[in-house]
Amino acid sequence: IINQVTSCGECYPCRKGRGNVCDHLKVRGVHIDGGYREYIAVPESDCYILPDSLSDEDAVMIEPTTIAIQSCTRAELEKDDMLLIYGAGALGSSILKIASKICDHIIVADIMDDKLEEAKHAGAKYTINAMTEDFQAKVLEYTHGRGSTVSIDAACVKNSLLLLLQATGNAGRVITMGFSTAATEVNQFLITSKELDVRGSRLQNKMFGKAISMINEGTLDLTDSISHTFPLTKAQEAFDFVDSRDPSIRKIVFTFDELC
Numbered sequence: 001i002i003n004q005v006t007s008c009g010e011c012y013p014c015r016k017g018r019g020n021v022c023d024h025l026k027v028r029g030v031h032i033d034g035g036y037r038e039y040i041a042v043p044e045s046d047c048y049i050l051p052d053s054l055s056d057e058d059a060v061m062i063e064p065t066t067i068a069i070q071s072c073t074r075a076e077l078e079k080d081d082m083l084l085i086y087g088a089g090a091l092g093s094s095i096l097k098i099a100s101k102i103c104d105h106i107i108v109a110d111i112m113d114d115k116l117e118e119a120k121h122a123g124a125k126y127t128i129n130a131m132t133e134d135f136q137a138k139v140l141e142y143t144h145g146r147g148s149t150v151s152i153d154a155a156c157v158k159n160s161l162l163l164l165l166q167a168t169g170n171a172g173r174v175i176t177m178g179f180s181t182a183a184t185e186v187n188q189f190l191i192t193s194k195e196l197d198v199r200g201s202r203l204q205n206k207m208f209g210k211a212i213s214m215i216n217e218g219t220l221d222l223t224d225s226i227s228h229t230f231p232l233t234k235a236q237e238a239f240d241f242v243d244s245r246d247p248s249i250r251k252i253v254f255t256f257d258e259l260c
Contacts, residue, residue, distance in 0.1 A: 005205075006027070053215070057255070073205075081102075082103075085109070089155070097123075105143075128142075160178070173197045177200070229252070
């Protein structure tokens with residue numbers, strides 16, 4: 001498997017060990033032609049050997065897992081934290097998978113009951129339907145009245161950052177992962193009065209090795225994370241299916257079997 005993040009190694013972020021936000025960042029598959037090519041050349045240092053126990057389809061989930069590891073690292077998540085994950089889709093599920101190895105007190109919020117049920121089975125201690133329940137009241141109830149110590153935005157919708165600033169308790173950390181450029185409401189009082197740390201988390205910073213080590217150690221199971229597979233020859237059909245926003249979609253994988 002290939003690390004898709006490239007960095008210059010010389011700019012200020014790189015010198016600070018944060019090449020994932022390099023001033024000259026390029027991502028394979030975004031800024032550099034990527035995985036839909038027949039061949040791609042990458043430095044050996046960006047290549048990782050897959051565990052024999054992992055199928056090629058399940059190995060696709062290593063990359064989303066590195067993003068989850070990055071967000072938990074940025075949050076400085078610890079054993080005694082009360083974590084709130086807002087969003088139980090593919091990103092939130094990956095974060096839950098990593099976070100549950102670190103702390104036990106995890107709340108997952110979403111607007112889909114089936115996703116919340118899956119989150120319970122995956123390690124969430126509490127769940128909140130943000131559409132039908134009083135979100136802030138439930139957070140306070142599940143955190144003994146003080147608010148979460150860490151909140152991670154895995155939904156990245158217009159009002160999610162404000163909701164998490166409100167739901168996080170004093171001295172907490174709020175991790176935002178969204179890329180929307182639309183205006184969103186926040187206010188200084190929520191951040192200053194509680195002295196919150198609001199931190200972005202982008203891509204991953206050399207986390208492929210950590211994810212693979214966790215698989216080899218038996219502490220990370222990536223099986224059954226793929227919801228659909230399509231042969232590459234039906235790529236457009238797969239893209240159209242993604243656009244349909246079918247609730248059954250988690251992760252879709254292209255296979256190359258028909259091309260062999």
